[in-house]
Amino acid sequence: MRIYRIIPILALLIITLTVNVDAQCKAFAKKVCLPELGAYTHDGNYHAAILVEGEEAELYKTFYSDMDYRVAICGEDKLPNVEFKVLDSNKNVIYSNKDAGFAKTWDFKLQSSQQLKLVVKVSSFNQPGDTPASGCVSIMFGFKMKK
Numbered sequence: 001m002r003i004y005r006i007i008p009i010l011a012l013l014i015i016t017l018t019v020n021v022d023a024q025c026k027a028f029a030k031k032v033c034l035p036e037l038g039a040y041t042h043d044g045n046y047h048a049a050i051l052v053e054g055e056e057a058e059l060y061k062t063f064y065s066d067m068d069y070r071v072a073i074c075g076e077d078k079l080p081n082v083e084f085k086v087l088d089s090n091k092n093v094i095y096s097n098k099d100a101g102f103a104k105t106w107d108f109k110l111q112s113s114q115q116l117k118l119v120v121k122v123s124s125f126n127q128p129g130d131t132p133a134s135g136c137v138s139i140m141f142g143f144k145m146k147k
Contacts, residue, residue: 025050028076029138036072036105040142047139053080053132054124059139064113068144072105073097073120076135080123084139087117 025048034042049057063069075082081102086095094116097103120137 025136025138028136029074029140033072033074033138033140036074037070037140037142040068040070040144043141043143045141048136050134051075051079051120051122051137052134053122056119056121057137059118059120060115061118061141062113062115063110065110066145068107068109070105070107070142071118072140072142073137074104074140075122075137078133079135079137080125080133082137083121083123085119087119089115089117091117 026046029046029048033048047059051057071084071086073082073084083096083098083102084106085093085098086106087093095106095108097106100106118139120139122133122137124132
């Protein structure tokens, strides 16, 4: 009977911790990453997650022609470099910030509307036996209408 009292407490604890981590990550995205969009209009979405060294996340987003875009990628200071690649529907790499010294932003425009895949990866610099770093990583999108 004792187990029936523990299960609801554990479930509540897990839910509370998850909501707290999500809220902290969203606050990080607003405070640190949103300013990276500069003069671009934020699309209103906050894409952020806790990632561990060596871990990657994928995001699909549709971009339209006749618009200028900025993608901003931010990771907490305790994390190693955050790499992001942009791939087209044929899995061709359109951009990699690794080739640009791990730049935090990328400005671009497309000739035609298309869905692109963004792959974000936290580099792994830990030595065997070290505890890998983890922290919030955010992806923000901004746009400008062509004049």
